[in-house]
């Protein structure tokens with residue numbers, strides 16, 4: 001089979017316990033745009049156990065054909081089963097490119113698929129497009145976000161992961177029609193991996209937050225996070241953080257905003273004691289209203305701010321809390 005015979009854009013439909021991760025819909029939207037440019041099709045790969053009923057949802061969001069692998073072996077995320085089952089789908093569909101969410105699942109599975117197919121994988125893409133020669137191009141930050149590299153992959157299928165909230169899903173259209181094709185997977189009984197138990201933990205979905213109160217190294221010690229949490233609670237906001245606070249173990253990575261954290265687009269973003277490095281602002285620059293509190297009037301975050309309060313956070317934040325409580 002020649003490389004020319006690969007066509008169409010395949011989205012890995014990530015689902016957990018029968019709920020599709022919204023990054024899937026965003027990727028389907030982008031895949032539609034790419035496929036229309038090439039005059040080709042959009043495929044979705046749906047893997048799991050008792051998941052067949054989710055196919056129509058994928059069609060409503062842009063898939064022309066859904067490949068479903070339904071097997072008890074795919075009930076929990078055993079990456080070896082998922083890899084082998086997904087490879088079967090790819091072998092059947094022969095897509096020009098595969099798009100996956102840069103989620104924990106996508107980041108675990110994608111490199112294994114790319115290694116098995118001996119093809120290129122571009123992680124954390126910020127854009128995808130078809131160039132004037134019809135090549136599929138992947139854009140991603142390089143050199144700590146200082147340049148955007150445009151990457152073309154010579155081998156097919158090309159592979160790309162994209163973070164949640166990078167693209168927009170197209171409007172759900174329940175009148176859309178598509179095909180569903182079942183793919184059999186038997187797989188070994190023992191892959192050598194054991195999923196022992198799911199450990200429940202506090203899950204912060206900062207990417208969906210409408211109001212974020214984010215804090216950075218302006219904070220002197222971990223205990224002082226309390227005043228930020230108090231302000232966030234009053235505003236019904238989610239707490240965000242710059243990376244140094246995560247690296248120092250003051251707060252979990254779920255809260256990190258930026259290049260190596262989460263991309264956020266809240267209506268209101270309050271940046272407290274955050275300087276505004278390119279690695280931070282890349283994650284929050286599309287926020288609605290940005291309010292900053294900083295001692296330094298020349299902090300780079302000023303450029304992204306609609307309102308800039310010059311002052312010591314230890315004075316400004318308690319005053320803000322006091323005023324809000326009066327209302």
Ligand code: FAD
Pocket residue numbers: 144215216217218219241242243244256257258259260261262272273274275276277279280283293294295296299311312313314
């Ligand atoms: P600082 O740059 O130290 O700024 C602290 C700010 O607080 C200053 O502006 C200061 O004026 C102000 N301040 C100090 N005291 C007070 C006070 N009492 N009251 C009010 N203001 C005060 N960073 C991220 O955030 N997210 C990422 O995803 C990320 N990814 C990265 C990936 C790579 C590969 C690399 C190399 C770096 C990454 N970084 C990331 C780190 C980034 O380069 C910066 O180091 C980081 O964003 C700085 O965090 P900060 O603004 O909290 O701290």
